[in-house]
Amino acid sequence: MILPRYDRRCGWYEQLDFISDFPEVTTDIRVDVLVIGAGFVGCAAARRMAENRPDTSVMLIDAIKVGQGASGRNSGFVIDQPHKRDLESGDEQLKQKIVGLSRVALEYLETQIDRYGIDCQWSHAGKYQAAVGPRGRKHLDHYEALLKKGNETYRRLDKDEMREVFGTNFYSAAIHTPGGALMQPAALMRGLADHMPDNVQVAERTAVTSIARNKRGFEVRTEKARIQCRQLILGTNIFTAELGYMADRILPIMTFASMTAPLNNSQLKRYGGQLDWGITPADHGGTTLRMTQDKRLIVRNSYRYAHDYNTPQALIPGIAARHRDAFDQRYPQLNDVEFEYTWGGASGLSANFETYFGELEPDVFASCCDQSVGAARGTISGMMLADMACGKKTELLHDMQSVSGNPSRLPPKPLLRIGVPVRLAYERFASRSEV
Template structure:
């Protein structure tokens, strides 16, 4: 069994101060609900089911410290607009449901952040989608046509606005959509964990080794304890297959990010742009860029088939060089700004681009195959899994079922080990002008 590992490289997590500690589970315990994985899905599910059933006991466990896994490694976007593939659907009601669910997730997160004063650089800054060359401009034009068709608000930036916002002449076009949010993901995850309802117990560094159905419930074995529970919620994404579910249906793809040291006052003046924004590329194979509230620039690009789920450390120097090239292309006037962190994070994709949500078997609930939109999708999925496990019937739950599907079966792993890197290499070549 492959277990999650932490490599001390994730900038978001390494910058945290005064991280609380939830002890490893060392004593056997009997609970009503066990939630495995304390990412966006798991934290939302644990909070929601505790709210739904305040007299029930809930245990939330994670193999790592909360915030060290995939949810704490993303680029800090919580998006309301679906990716272009979903926008291209001819089913107008389906698109409306996706956007509505994402916006409910954003509002739910914002409510917790405000209620508990979670310091996570939360900002309703929306997001930019930007193009570099002809390929990107064509894709951006198509994106604009989809936004218009769906009657969504957006603003296309002029060349002067591009330079004023991003502090660079590199981009030729960009569109801003206002509905999403930006945040520091590891800070957000820690804040959500630290403010759980009283009937939620958390155990960190507690990896699941096996799951066995026992009587009306389940017995879960960890390194030092047994957990008996009546219901089980899995927020384990790519690791779900390691627990015996969704085998051959989750494609783990890793992407990489680098974060600079904070810009000095002089470097900030040289930068010349605005603070607190995020760019996603018009071309999926392009480069994501963030400017954080604490003066750090983030570059994210490069993909690999993560058959081992975790980050091979020998890849990091080459990835950092690739990020450096993308950084200097945009900011040659900031050549004295150094990278402080480089890390990888894994998303779960599917062969037919379908996400999974539902009951895997009686009283085992899961959401996986997040398609690289884990913050909003994971949050609303966790909320709705809790409602499903509680026997609630709501319009939001009905919508969640409608927008979810059945991920297709993937080819055998030996073929994936050859085919996926080839496919990624071809995509990288096609997108090279946008990196």
């Protein structure tokens, strides 16, 4: 059984000033609801369950420290728009449901950030999508046409505006959509876990090794104890298969990021752009770029089939070199800026691009195959899993079910280990002008 582990490389987590500590489960315990995985899905599910049923005992556990997993490793976007595949769907009602659900998630997160004073660089900065060359501009033009069709607000930037915001002339075209937010993901995850309702217990470093059904519900074994519960909510995404569910349906793909040291005054002057923005590439194989509120630039590209769910150390130098090349192309004036961190973060894809949401079997609820849009999608999924587990039938839950599907079965793993790297290499070659 493969368990999550932390590699001490994630820049978001490593720069946290203060990290609280939740105990490991070391003695047998009984709770009403057990939520496994303290990422966006798990944190939202535990909170919502506690809000729905204040007299219910809820336990939220994670195999590592909260914020060290995939939810604390993303690029810090909370996106309200449908992802590329959903955006291209001809079903306008489906797209409006996705937007509506994502905006509920944004509001839910912001309410907690404001209430508890969570310091996570949260801002309504929106999102830029940018193109480098003809291939990227073709994708961007298509994106603009889809935004127009959906009556979504956006703004196309001219060359001077791009230079003023991004501090580089590298991009040939960009579009800004105002609805999303930016944040520091590891800080957000820690803040959410630190301020759970009174009827939620949080436990870290508590890896699940098996799940068995019995007359009283479920017996969940960890490395040191047993947890008895009536209902299970799984926010385990790529590790869901390790717990015996969704086997051969979740494709774990890892993408990599590098983060610079904070720019000093001289470097900021040479940079010449603004703080607090984020670019996603018009071509999905291109490079994501972030400038944080604390003056760090982040480059994300390069993909790997994460069959082992983790990042081999031997890959890091080569990936960092790719990031350095992408950075130097954009910012030749900043060749003295050093990368402090390089890390990988995995997301769950499916062969037919469908996300899963629902009841896997009686009293076992899960959301997985996030298709690389985990923050908003994970938050609303966790909320709605809790509603489903409580028997609440709402319009939001109906919408959540209608935008979810059934991930198709994947080929056998030996074929995946050959085919997926070949496909990723092809995509990297096709998108090389946009990286």
